[in-house]
Amino acid sequence: MHSTxxxxxxxxxxxxxxxxxxxxxxxxxxxxxxxxxxxxxxGDKTETYLLSESRTxxxxxxxxxxxxxxxxxxxxxxxxxxxxxxxxxSGKISKSGDxxxxxxxxxxxxxxxxxxxxxxxxx
Numbered sequence: 064m065h066s067t068x069x070x071x072x073x074x075x076x077x078x079x080x081x082x083x084x085x086x087x088x089x090x091x092x093x094x095x096x097x098x099x100x101x102x103x104x105x106g107d108k109t110e111t112y113l114l115s116e117s118r119t120x121x122x123x124x125x126x127x128x129x130x131x132x133x134x135x136x137x138x139x140x141x142x143x144x145x146x147x148x149x150x151x152x153s154g155k156i157s158k159s160g161d162x163x164x165x166x167x168x169x170x171x172x173x174x175x176x177x178x179x180x181x182x183x184x185x186x
Contacts, residue, residue, distance in 0.1 A: 098159040098174030101138045103131065105170040114138065114157065114174065127168040138172060140165065 069077075103110045105124040112118065112133055119141070120131040129150065130142040137155040140163060145151075150165035156174055163172040 096159050097136065098157055098161065099176035100174070101133060102173045102175055103170065104173075105168060122168070122170065124168040124170055127165070129165060129168060129170060131172065138174065139163070140172070143168075 098114055101112045101114055103112070103120070103122070105122060110120075112120075114133060114136050117134040118132075120133070122129045122131060127143065127145045129140055129145070132139055132141040137157045139155040140150040140153065143151045143165060145165055145167040147167065150163055150168075150170070150172075153163040156163060156172070159175055161174045164170070
């Protein structure tokens with residue numbers, strides 16, 4: 064059996080493909096702008112708040128109580144009595160498109176309105 068060594072052209076092509084794949088993977092993460100608005104959705108309610116205005120929100124949904132904090136351009140779940148506490152450990156979010164979910168409470172916290180947002184129209 065012959066073993067062929069890759070030549071320089073093959074290495075350049077492989078490196079180019081890998082760099083392009085890495086760019087396509089990271090571009091959406093790096094291009095997100097700072098968010099401007101927080102949208103909380105739970106039950107049949109949707110509430111919208113500015114990230115620039117500090118506030119503490121007490122939310123009860125599906126029998127679960129959560130404390131959501133907006134401060135310093137970030138939003139996070141400060142306290143929760145849900146069984147898994149995933150929402151509590153999600154940390155602070157501030158970029159457009161960031162989301163915190165509390166599945167047991169049926170709560171979705173999403174940051175929207177960054178400068179680099181792109182709207183897509185489905186046809």
